[in-house]
Amino acid sequence: MGKVKCECGRVNPNGTILCESCGRALTEKAKQDKLVDMRYEGSARRSQTYNKTLIDKVWNFFSSVKVGIWIIVLLLVAASFGTILPQEFYIPSNVPPETYYEDVYGTFGKLYYLIGFHDLYNSLWFSALVAALGVSLVIASLDRVVPLYRALKNQRVDRHETFMKKQRLFAEREGTLQRAEWQRVKEALEKKKYKVRMENGALLAEKNRFTRWGPYVNHVGLIIFLLGALLRSVPGMYIDELLWIREGETLQVPGTNGEYYVKNNGFTLENYQAGEDPEVFNEAINRVGTVAKNYQTDAVLYKNENNELPGASPKLEEVQRDAIQVNQPMKFGQFAVYQTSFRQDEMKAMHFALTNKETGEEFGEIVVDLFDQQASYDLGGGYKVELLGYYPDFDGFTQEGEPTSKSPLPNNPAFLFNMITPQTPEGEVSFAQIRNTMEPLGETTFKMAFKSLDTRDVSALTIRKDLTLPVLAAGGLIFMIGVIQGSYWNHRRLWVREKNGQVYAAGHTNKNWHGLKRDIEAVLEGTTIPRPEDRQKE
Amino acid sequence: MANLAGVSSTLLEAAFFLYLAATFLFGGSIRQKGLRDGEGLNRWGRLGILVTIIGFAAQLGYFFTRWAAAGHAPVSNLFEFTTFFGMMIVGAFILLFFIYKTAVLGLFALPVALIIIAYASMFPSEISPLIPALQSHWLAIHVTTAAAGQGILAISFIAGMIYLVKNIDQTKSTKKTRWLEAVMFFIVSVVAFILLTTGFTLSGYKSEFEYVNKEDQAASQEFGLPALVGPNEGTLLTEGKMEPLAEMPAFINAKKLNTVIWSLVGGIVLYMLIRLITRRRVAALLQPLVRNVSSDLLDEIGYRSVLIGFPVFALGALIFAMIWAQIAWTRFWGWDPKEVWALITFLFYAAFLHLRLSKGWHGEKSAWLAVVGFGIIMFNLVAVNLVIAGLHSYA
Numbered sequence: 001m002g003k004v005k006c007e008c009g010r011v012n013p014n015g016t017i018l019c020e021s022c023g024r025a026l027t028e029k030a031k032q033d034k035l036v037d038m039r040y041e042g043s044a045r046r047s048q049t050y051n052k053t054l055i056d057k058v059w060n061f062f063s064s065v066k067v068g069i070w071i072i073v074l075l076l077v078a079a080s081f082g083t084i085l086p087q088e089f090y091i092p093s094n095v096p097p098e099t100y101y102e103d104v105y106g107t108f109g110k111l112y113y114l115i116g117f118h119d120l121y122n123s124l125w126f127s128a129l130v131a132a133l134g135v136s137l138v139i140a141s142l143d144r145v146v147p148l149y150r151a152l153k154n155q156r157v158d159r160h161e162t163f164m165k166k167q168r169l170f171a172e173r174e175g176t177l178q179r180a181e182w183q184r185v186k187e188a189l190e191k192k193k194y195k196v197r198m199e200n201g202a203l204l205a206e207k208n209r210f211t212r213w214g215p216y217v218n219h220v221g222l223i224i225f226l227l228g229a230l231l232r233s234v235p236g237m238y239i240d241e242l243l244w245i246r247e248g249e250t251l252q253v254p255g256t257n258g259e260y261y262v263k264n265n266g267f268t269l270e271n272y273q274a275g276e277d278p279e280v281f282n283e284a285i286n287r288v289g290t291v292a293k294n295y296q297t298d299a300v301l302y303k304n305e306n307n308e309l310p311g312a313s314p315k316l317e318e319v320q321r322d323a324i325q326v327n328q329p330m331k332f333g334q335f336a337v338y339q340t341s342f343r344q345d346e347m348k349a350m351h352f353a354l355t356n357k358e359t360g361e362e363f364g365e366i367v368v369d370l371f372d373q374q375a376s377y378d379l380g381g382g383y384k385v386e387l388l389g390y391y392p393d394f395d396g397f398t399q400e401g402e403p404t405s406k407s408p409l410p411n412n413p414a415f416l417f418n419m420i421t422p423q424t425p426e427g428e429v430s431f432a433q434i435r436n437t438m439e440p441l442g443e444t445t446f447k448m449a450f451k452s453l454d455t456r457d458v459s460a461l462t463i464r465k466d467l468t469l470p471v472l473a474a475g476g477l478i479f480m481i482g483v484i485q486g487s488y489w490n491h492r493r494l495w496v497r498e499k500n501g502q503v504y505a506a507g508h509t510n511k512n513w514h515g516l517k518r519d520i521e522a523v524l525e526g527t528t529i530p531r532p533e534d535r536q537k538e
Numbered sequence: 539m540a541n542l543a544g545v546s547s548t549l550l551e552a553a554f555f556l557y558l559a560a561t562f563l564f565g566g567s568i569r570q571k572g573l574r575d576g577e578g579l580n581r582w583g584r585l586g587i588l589v590t591i592i593g594f595a596a597q598l599g600y601f602f603t604r605w606a607a608a609g610h611a612p613v614s615n616l617f618e619f620t621t622f623f624g625m626m627i628v629g630a631f632i633l634l635f636f637i638y639k640t641a642v643l644g645l646f647a648l649p650v651a652l653i654i655i656a657y658a659s660m661f662p663s664e665i666s667p668l669i670p671a672l673q674s675h676w677l678a679i680h681v682t683t684a685a686a687g688q689g690i691l692a693i694s695f696i697a698g699m700i701y702l703v704k705n706i707d708q709t710k711s712t713k714k715t716r717w718l719e720a721v722m723f724f725i726v727s728v729v730a731f732i733l734l735t736t737g738f739t740l741s742g743y744k745s746e747f748e749y750v751n752k753e754d755q756a757a758s759q760e761f762g763l764p765a766l767v768g769p770n771e772g773t774l775l776t777e778g779k780m781e782p783l784a785e786m787p788a789f790i791n792a793k794k795l796n797t798v799i800w801s802l803v804g805g806i807v808l809y810m811l812i813r814l815i816t817r818r819r820v821a822a823l824l825q826p827l828v829r830n831v832s833s834d835l836l837d838e839i840g841y842r843s844v845l846i847g848f849p850v851f852a853l854g855a856l857i858f859a860m861i862w863a864q865i866a867w868t869r870f871w872g873w874d875p876k877e878v879w880a881l882i883t884f885l886f887y888a889a890f891l892h893l894r895l896s897k898g899w900h901g902e903k904s905a906w907l908a909v910v911g912f913g914i915i916m917f918n919l920v921a922v923n924l925v926i927a928g929l930h931s932y933a
């Protein structure tokens with residue numbers, strides 16, 4: 001790699017625009033410019049220096065802020081398209097998306113679906129944009145931070161007068177400065193927390209250099225965050241399972257390989273009540289109607305002590321009890337269990353009475369558990385009911401007269417019973433549903449009269465393990481530190497130099513020039529140092 | 539407790555009128571010759587900021603008394619959130635005022651805050667109980683920080699507007715004057731909306747409709763403005779009220795669309811009236827007010843408020859939001875429209891900062907960007923809440 005030697009003696013890396021040490025312009029263009037471009041202190045950036053190989057070209061492409069801005073803008077425009085219609089994961093899960101979008105939103109909906117915008121954020125091209133953002137962040141930051149660090153570290157106190165003359169804030173006058181004046185400026189600057197260095201009739205005051213690293217710190221935070229998001233697809237890092245659990249049920253916690261079991265001791269739904277809750281809510285409750293107050297599952301967590309023993313039946317030891325509410329997940333180990341959804345009043349069991357149709361006399365009641373039926377129910381005294389068929393989601397009869405069930409879920413349970421009594425030892429067949437009995441095989445003496453229904457609630461719990469969270473949190477934290485570091489301070493410098501009967505003063509800040517001007521105004525008070533003027537005014 | 543709620547709304551009204559008074563004081567301040575902006579304050583300016591601060595204190599009083607009355611931070615519905623946003627704009631203005639001592643900033647910032655607070659009061663303002671998803675300290679932490687960030691970013695819009703009003707040549711009609719008028723028209727429409735809604739509410743207008751909703755079920759809707767458009771298969775239940783001119787399909791909320799149409803029509807009428815009476819563009823009417831302020835200073839105020847507001851916004855609207863979402867909705871990010879628009883806002887201001895740094899987009903370009911940025915913030919506040927309802931659907 002070539003080097004550029006400056007008149008002051010410093011050997012600068014190839015591509016340097018302003019000497020790292022004295023600030024002299026090293027390129028023809030920089031020599032011509034009226035004001036120097038101070039953005040990276042005129043340091044040698046790889047992207048500005050090499051453009052031969054493919055690697056150079058890729059590097060230069062991604063290190064360009066122009067490209068970076070394009071990526072950001074494309075991302076934000078793309079993201080907005082995904083909010084025009086609901087995304088696939090928000091539409092009702094019981095309808096296929098192919099038809100949903102067209103049915104609800106017409107031709108536009110169909111088009112939206114066909115383009116693939118219904119699942120935009122998981123699309124390949126969206127991920128590619130995010131990846132491009134990440135690559136750009138890494139390359140653009142590396143391209144700048146190293147040379148900037150070098151330049152700021154190597155800067156000399158006595159900058160060359162051409163460097164000072166080309167600063168945005170600059171002034172000069174003929175003459176010299178007295179010792180007392182130097183001392184006075186130095187003290188005034190130090191009071192304002194500037195670090196002051198004096199050498200060879202020159203002064204450099206500098207403040208808040210650390211703020212220059214802010215953008216790079218925040219970019220590192222963003223990269224860590226993006227890597228954290230990527231990590232999620234690594235097996236074992238992320239578990240997301242939904243568990244529907246009925247009141248009274250004990251189920252294995254999915255994702256824990258049988259190590260944990262959870263029991264639902266009861267689901268509660270509470271609404272706000274006008275009169276009971278604070279009076280200030282009455283108006284709102286009366287206007288809106290019902291407002292939910294609490295969704296809660298009382299859960300017991302068990303550990304299966306026999307999990308390690310192959311073939312052994314589970315031996316459950318209680319670990320903890322918790323009232324899981326929205327906003328209050330139950331936590332254990334690396335897992336959290338959330339209250340996600342619920343279904344109220346699912347049918348659990350039905351009560352039927354064996355009844356003499358004519359007299360209305362009952363010969364005992366049976367309870368059929370919809371999830372655990374018996375083949376027959378003995379009522380004693382020669383009375384017995386056999387279960388011939390169970391149709392959990394009864395859907396009518398086939399042409400042959402066979403009852404059918406739409407699904408295995410007990411949404412509309414129906415039963416075919418055989419009733420055996422001392423009068424009818426052969427048995428009579430009754431088809432029983434809620435509030436309805438039929439006699440499919442001819443007139444009977446007895447019937448199975450529906451008496452009552454037991455219901456229970458079902459709670460949906462989300463089981464979540466996410467080992468990427470610490471990485472994401474670190475990324476977020478570093479990002480915040482970086483933006484604050486870069487935004488709430490500015491890097492201010494003031495140069496004063498006396499050379500050959502001429503006094504020069506120049507100032508620079510990376511942003512917020514009014515603040516710097518105010519600082520300079522105050523510290524030069526009472527000295528004969530010329531007041532730097534803004535040469536980039538309206 | 540009900541008493542405390544009464545005190546609270548009185549304090550909000552007080553704040554409103556104090557901001558109004560302060561606007562006039564700042565108006566007086568810039569008429570006085572002598573000081574240029576950024577160089578200190580005259581008597582009017584000092585009075586203006588004093589009244590603003592008293593108004594801000596009154597609104598803080600509203601906020602905390604309402605908090606005490608409700609038992610939760612009053613940022614849980616659109617009325618509360620929007621008034622809080624208005625308060626944050628005033629707070630951000632006070633902050634930047636003390637850095638830059640610029641009276642003209644108050645002359646524009648306070649009216650914007652006033653319009654936003656008036657707009658807020660068009661929504662149901664009773665204290666509402668919290669649904670389970672909102673029962674978290676993170677509600678207060680996330681929403682207040684996000685609104686503070688938006689309030690500070692709004693100051694860049696205000697500085698940008700002043701910059702444009704000052705610097706765009708009003709002697710001839712150009713693309714720039716037309717765009718600036720479009721912004722003015724938008725503001726006028728919001729005012730029209732407030733006037734119309736207040737008018738019809740005071741006159742007690744109400745018409746109820748029965749209709750068939752998106753899920754094919756019977757539902758009812760009450761219109762506070764005469765229905766120009768009616769709901770899907772709607773029938774008017776209230777006698778003697780206007781029948782809709784057109785019926786909307788089920789996936790469009792006819793009530794909200796009706797409000798939008800009224801606001802636009804009202805906006806056009808009001809805007810035309812202003813133009814006919816004064817025979818000048820709205821921006822041209824405002825131009826004399828801003829002659830005395832330095833463009834450089836406005837540019838710096840605009841940039842500075844983005845620099846201050848961007849980290850606050852990122853913290854509140856993204857990071858705190860993610861923490862809360864992880865606790866309440868089991869995942870830190872769900873691509874819910876409100877979340878996406880917060881991300882878009884964040885990306886937009888990131889682009890703003892990079893354009894400034896690397897492409898040197900200062901002055902006018904930067905001012906236009908600030909206007910667009912505020913447009914995105916308002917879109918997220920209004921349109922996403924009212925039109926594209928997601929998990930966050932308030933109201």
Ligand code: HEM
Pocket residue numbers: 039062063064065066067068069071072133136137140141144212215216218219222483486487885888891892895
């Ligand atoms: C969402 C993504 C990004 C965010 C939030 C972000 C954030 C920031 C912030 C806050 C600054 C400081 C701005 C200022 O102080 O005015 C900055 C500076 C910078 N960013 Fe980014 N950035 C992002 C993406 C990118 C990308 C993709 C590139 C690639 C080209 C990039 C390149 C730079 C550069 C070169 C600087 C200036 C550093 C300096 O001159 O001191 N940024 N960024």
